[in-house]
Amino acid sequence: KAGVTQTPRYLIKTRGQQVTLSCSPISGHRSVSWYQQTPGQGLQFLFEYFSETQRNKGNFPGRFSGRQFSNSRSEMNVSTLELGDSALYLCASRRGGVTDTQYFGPGTRLTVL
Amino acid sequence: SQQGEEDPQALSIQEGENATMNCSYKTSINNLQWYRQNSGRGLVHLILIRSNEREKHSGRLRVTLDTSKKSSSLLITASRAADTASYFCATDAQIQGAQKLVFGQGTRLTINP
Numbered sequence: 001k002a003g004v005t006q007t008p009r010y011l012i013k014t015r016g017q018q019v020t021l022s023c024s025p026i027s028g029h030r031s032v033s034w035y036q037q038t039p040g041q042g043l044q045f046l047f048e049y050f051s052e053t054q055r056n057k058g059n060f061p062g063r064f065s066g067r068q069f070s071n072s073r074s075e076m077n078v079s080t081l082e083l084g085d086s087a088l089y090l091c092a093s094r095r096g097g098v099t100d101t102q103y104f105g106p107g108t109r110l111t112v113l
Numbered sequence: 114s115q116q117g118e119e120d121p122q123a124l125s126i127q128e129g130e131n132a133t134m135n136c137s138y139k140t141s142i143n144n145l146q147w148y149r150q151n152s153g154r155g156l157v158h159l160i161l162i163r164s165n166e167r168e169k170h171s172g173r174l175r176v177t178l179d180t181s182k183k184s185s186s187l188l189i190t191a192s193r194a195a196d197t198a199s200y201f202c203a204t205d206a207q208i209q210g211a212q213k214l215v216f217g218q219g220t221r222l223t224i225n226p
Contacts, residue, residue, distance in 0.1 A: 004155075033214065043201065043216035056211040090155060098212045099143045099163075099205055104156040 002027065004093050004105035012111045018079040021108045025072050025093030031055070032074035033102060034066060037088040049074050050096060078110075086112045119202060119217040127225050132189045134220040136202030137182075143205045145178055147187050150199045150219070159187075159200075189222075197224045 005024045013019050025032050033056075034046040045058040049068035068074045072093075078085055088109050092102035120135045138145070144163045148156040162169045162178045162185065169176045175188040189196055199219045206215065 035216075042218045043203075045211075045213045045215065048212075056213060058211070058213065088153065092156075092214075101146065101158055101161050102214055103158060104148070106155040107153075109153070 004091060004103055006089075006091055006105040006108050008108060009106065010109045010111075012113060013081050014113050015081055015083060017081050018077065019081060019110060021076045021078075021089055021091075021110075023074045023076070023091035023093075023105060025074070025091075026103055028095065029093035029103075030072055030096040031094045031100070032068055032072065033092045033094075034074070034076050035090045035092065036060075037090060037107070038084075038086070043090070046076070081112045083112050086110060119200075119220045121220060122218065123221040123223070125223040125225060126192060128192055128194055130192055132192050132196070132222055132224075134187045134200050134202075134222070136185045136187070136217055138185075138202075138204045138206075138215075138217075139183065140204075140206050140208060142180075145176075145185050146203045146205065146214070147174075147176060147185075148201045148203060148216075150201065152198075156201065192222075192224045194224050194226055196222060198222060 007022045031050045033048040037043045048056040052068045063079045066076045088107045090107045092104045094100040094102045146161045147159040150156045160171045162176050173190045178185045199221050201216050201219045203214045203216045
């Protein structure tokens, strides 16, 4: 079974731009979560989508948004990019239960100049 | 602050030795998971231990959980150079109304040949 895939793997943007990241979950998984990883803050939970609905949300500003499609693929959007948004963005999928194991993709490395 | 805190932050040992990492957390949990991350890449799920379990084994990995002390440990026996990575504990808990996977800051493990 194919793992979680994320595109693109690397991205360079400038301040003020917006960016969209994509995540394809493991086949059969209906939940997709997004995380931001930075050296200073570590791994932080952004949000989780399940059956096209946001099920859980972390403490990030409204510039960070996401959505999930009927095939469970998910996108994350960050608008008005700031230097501090430079990070590794990881998505994880699981079958659906909140206690199911989460499987992570390789991440998208975003650099904001 | 982070739900999980790990100790030590960095660990350097000789190949063949055992490595022990500890994790403490703050709130009640459904389960606790350990992940490995090679430099700048995605997280690989190692093992999940449920709140009603005390010990779990997987190959060279042994995880213990003490819910009374809100702590867990990961033991890697007979370490290999390929075990060099960062190791994170993550607790699946409900925090501020949201079901989240909350990560510790990680332990950077270096195995010296």
